[in-house]
Amino acid sequence: MANAIRALSMDAVEKAKSGHPGMPMGMADVATVLFTRFLKFDPADPSWPDRDRFVLSAGHGSMLLYSLLYLTGYDGVTLDELKTFRQLGSKTAGHPEYGHCPGVETTTGPLGQGIANAVGMALAERMLNARFGDALVNHFTYVVAGDGCLMEGLSHEAIDLAGHLRLNRLIVLFDDNGISIDGDTSLATSTDQLARFAAAGWDVTRVDGHDPEAVAAAIQAAKLTGTPSLIACRTVIGYGAPTKQGTEATHGAPLGADEVAGARAALGWSHAPFEIPTEILAAWRSAGSRGADAHLSWERRLQSADPDTRQAFLDGQRGTPGLGLDTALANLKASFAAEAPKIATRQASQKVIDQIAPVLPALIGGSADLTGSNLTKARSQETVTADKFAGGYIHYGVREHVMGAAMNGIALHGGFIPYGGTFLVFTDYCRPSIRLSALMGQRVIYVMTHDSIGLGEDGPTHQPVEHLAGLRAMPNVNVFRPADAMETVEAWACALADTDTPSVLCLSRQGLPALRREAGDDNPVARGAYVVSGDVERRDVTLLATGSEVALAVEAAAKLGDEGIAATVVSMPCWELFRVQPEAYRTQVLGTAPRIAVEAAIETGWERWIGETGRFVGMTGFGASAPAGDLYAHFGITVAAIVAAAKEIRTSKGE
């Protein structure tokens, strides 16, 4: 049965003229044991909530997964799909892509991400289990990871967190083949991986990855431990390839016709390319149907659960925030309208979280060790610990990267809406995971505070200047920079409502005055940009701004008004949402008067909004260490500078 995986992998890579045959051939035995004897899954319903999760962290070995999905009978994963491996429009992309091919639990390829997603999945399983019990939630998360995954720094953050939380339903099968792209791993690493994982509190063992009984015994033992488990599987990369096996030559290129023929002979596989003998396919399909009974029993348990529990479980799975949320947000907006608080948007965000956490049990918060700065923990949230998974708040530690990757895993698992905080400048530390949130279309909410030089004394290492531009450049991410408490509520509402897009909330450290004094029923932030002060029609100049700089623009507009210059201020909390508004709305908001943009960040991207004749008041390079007020003055992001730019732009236009 394992040779069926090897043959399909060789053949598909050969036909595509590109791909990675070495890993599937090396791990075929391990995968066969896992899929035929342990994995709880039902190819007829890839979204069954209580299935075991299988994560191919070494995503380049995608043919291992595609072979398994075909052999076990996933709908739509046909032989024809395997024959169009890596071709435009096929389900069998070069690396496994979530949402693109049934049975793919997460998009992998960027190394280290899969194992970190799996930590999130295994954590989600325990958290959901704490809420709904063994009858509804009781599954394992299996990972295949290679040497590359374990060299990436992200793997440290992942195993550190998993060990700390004693995620005993997490089992990592390490493809311990001693080969990476440059050659033998001894070129680059000398780490004793078993000792390393043990240091993080994992149960560890090593087996011959080509001995099915040894692999089975190790998995069986791993299922019973009270900690996450690492099973190092000694394998031969490209197992069966007569001259290339055990070398990097099998890693990332087709074997070639002669070598494939030789491998067929060595493996005793006499069948034509893409041909699987009936009895072998039948054996695989039988393995694929193993889970049907378990699935049926689970459905029965769900039906016999009490109605409230069932409803709560299904609501969580559907990810519908629910009516309580709308009321909570509306109440908060009303109180902000009444009180007009001058608070930092991170403080406003804290108030949002305090309001919504009690009515939104699916909400799972956290911070990368900046809880008191990000203000991410609701009063009602208890900390998630290894002894108590019922809580709603995760201390991710100083580990931004696994925070992002685990949130992806939590969102993919289902049942939860994760959010997590750090300083905006440290989005750089988790950018690969933000990108995967975007590529997979996951509702992950990044709460990024201290969003400009307004951070002050900590200096340029902690002050984002290019991060807004960098995040706005990423496809399918909504970047919000609310201007006051009201906009912060509305940005949160958008982030919670958009089930297919991650959001980055960029929040101020410093207090900001309330701009809007009426709550209203609509959500102008959802339109991306809107006129916040001044006349929509009659204007001499338009001031565009986001976040903490909107108040400066409003003040500048007042000064300009005193001098007879009509300045209209547009708050632009989310460019991405504005860009998809009807053209008539966009034209109306932007107007035809000359434009000045104000943002305590670099200009990149603003050219789109201000045009060739516009002006920009903002940063031109890195920040500095000083109190925030001094920095705004030093870098010339002031009311006076906006007023001067407005006069200058009118002069240069001959007005």
Place this chain on the structure above:
Amino acid sequence: MANAIRALSMDAVEKAKSGHPGMPMGMADVATVLFTRFLKFDPADPSWPDRDRFVLSAGHGSMLLYSLLYLTGYDGVTLDELKTFRQLGSKTAGHPEYGHCPGVETTTGPLGQGIANAVGMALAERMLNARFGDALVNHFTYVVAGDGCLMEGLSHEAIDLAGHLRLNRLIVLFDDNGISIDGDTSLATSTDQLARFAAAGWDVTRVDGHDPEAVAAAIQAAKLTGTPSLIACRTVIGYGAPTKQGTEATHGAPLGADEVAGARAALGWSHAPFEIPTEILAAWRSAGSRGADAHLSWERRLQSADPDTRQAFLDGQRGTPGLGLDTALANLKASFAAEAPKIATRQASQKVIDQIAPVLPALIGGSADLTGSNLTKARSQETVTADKFAGGYIHYGVREHVMGAAMNGIALHGGFIPYGGTFLVFTDYCRPSIRLSALMGQRVIYVMTHDSIGLGEDGPTHQPVEHLAGLRAMPNVNVFRPADAMETVEAWACALADTDTPSVLCLSRQGLPALRREAGDDNPVARGAYVVSGDVERRDVTLLATGSEVALAVEAAAKLGDEGIAATVVSMPCWELFRVQPEAYRTQVLGTAPRIAVEAAIETGWERWIGETGRFVGMTGFGASAPAGDLYAHFGITVAAIVAAAKEIRTSKGE
């Protein structure tokens, strides 16, 4: 003497009303032992090449370093500077900044970076020692790292690499205080750090960080081992603060007047704020002068070295690439002019490296396990190993982040010009280190290949689309995207010549035709953009492009010419260099005709060049998995699309 550090740290934070007193107070004893008994340094010459390096990886504890620099007598680090801690224009920024304050070896604050820089420094020391011997190069690298540094994934990559290379001159003093911002570290981690470092091949020990003799004995022992060393120093954060010590309350905020008074009493320190008793200051200054004799002996050894060796050493320190380099590059350009090779720019880069490595001994190459794909290893380069540091090529492993951070350390150490490769998409994995290359103004060369959907079958996880925009948004980074072999040589020439700016070379996977057939003496890439085909004056439309898309633009221009439309093509290999050209040159290159930009990436940033009326031919979202040619056709980045856009833009202009 240690209490002098504690008092200065408390006082400076108190006066600044912000900062981190806990770490300096906790590590004062350890630092006193290190600086008074072990560290080889000469405050009179902070750039003495053979000094020991001291890296404060836990950069928030900056007052520890500033106190030491003042106490030991660094020129310019005065009491007045300590009194203006964290104020605009002072040397004593919130976090230590390289180039801003003498004695600061590297900019730290983003956690994990310092320890990874130190790996690069310790590696540079061994590599320079292999070239120049013990007489000229013989020093240690000491690091103070906290719990946060060790939680970051980057720390794994750093200790994995350091252990593998057995960097025995690297000694890490772990501030093992069990506290991070959120509280006790047991909230977030259960890792046994000693076991973890041991698993990576380090020598490890634990001492009481408030027992000077124990600390001294541990450092003495660590100096003698054949591996890097971890000394876990059990400390009390905020040592001396009567009610707050040992808690997170001392981490990142002033202690407050009462607590400071209490600490003074507890420590028996009766002196006024910022007042250091004469005899204690004298003792510190005496410690500061310990190194003068060693420095003098070293100078004598340098003078008595043979002239060629001395010259080579000094050239390396000055970072002057030398005449041989110019000749090598000129020869290569001449051969490319003669042969007009159609090769990928990564292949052209390989030829550059092959030419320059033999004449530029300071060059240190490497790749994050993609050597055969990045084409970063010169034929003449031998691999650097734990047994042989004379080589010029480092296998960084699948560890992009430490590659960037170690290159920063190698560049900061002096004597070398580091470059390193991975796929462009994985700049995300090392973005925090690229940012620090830029902030510190270090000549670090990032060789980033597979720079677009031209990567092909590996799919969207491996295809950069937003990375050019994201890198161009970062201050002080030169982003090069050469269009052919000739431009690749010229981009390398720029990168090597600019001593204060990191460069990112974005190179194609796929072959590109030769555009320029004359080598010439000038370097048009150094001007950032230039007219590569068509008339400079008379033009109906201007096509702007970079890298692999320049050839498409040239082909489209030919087609347009056939139809009587004069299209001029501008290659824009480096926006940053173009932006600083004289306005007359920029105006001449861009012309006044309508503009179309072509780049297989998202549009962000191009608005600056094409204006409101321009067109963009490129990507609008993530890529896909398919052969490169299919992808270009699928996403509409084709000659036909450029031609159509040119006609459309002329029509809409009424021409």
